[in-house]
Amino acid sequence: MNCYFCDACHYCFTAEQLPDRCPDCGKQMLQGHPAVRIATEAEITDYRRIQMELNEEELRTAEKEATDYESHSYISHGTDLRQSHVRL
Numbered sequence: 001m002n003c004y005f006c007d008a009c010h011y012c013f014t015a016e017q018l019p020d021r022c023p024d025c026g027k028q029m030l031q032g033h034p035a036v037r038i039a040t041e042a043e044i045t046d047y048r049r050i051q052m053e054l055n056e057e058e059l060r061t062a063e064k065e066a067t068d069y070e071s072h073s074y075i076s077h078g079t080d081l082r083q084s085h086v087r088l
């Protein structure tokens with residue numbers, strides 16, 4: 001898996017091999033050069049950092065959803081208690 005970089009839209013992505021066009025903007029050529037080239041070390045570092053930030057964002061969202069779910073099940077638990085209280 002290699003890291004590639006599009007000079008036209010500055011899109012960084014991973015692929016098995018160099019695509020003939022950018023998967024994001026679709027450009028094949030830019031100023032007489034292929035728009036997509038192998039990413040430099042600095043761009044790969046940036047890409048990894050952004051991916052990590054995105055992952056952390058997803059983790060935070062997942063945690064928030066888990067918290068929402070817990071408070072939701074707490075509410076349904078309370079409803080169950082009320083229902084059993086009514087049944088009694």
Ligand SMILES: [Zn+2]
Pocket residue numbers: 006007008009010011022023024025026027035
């Ligand atoms: Zn592009």
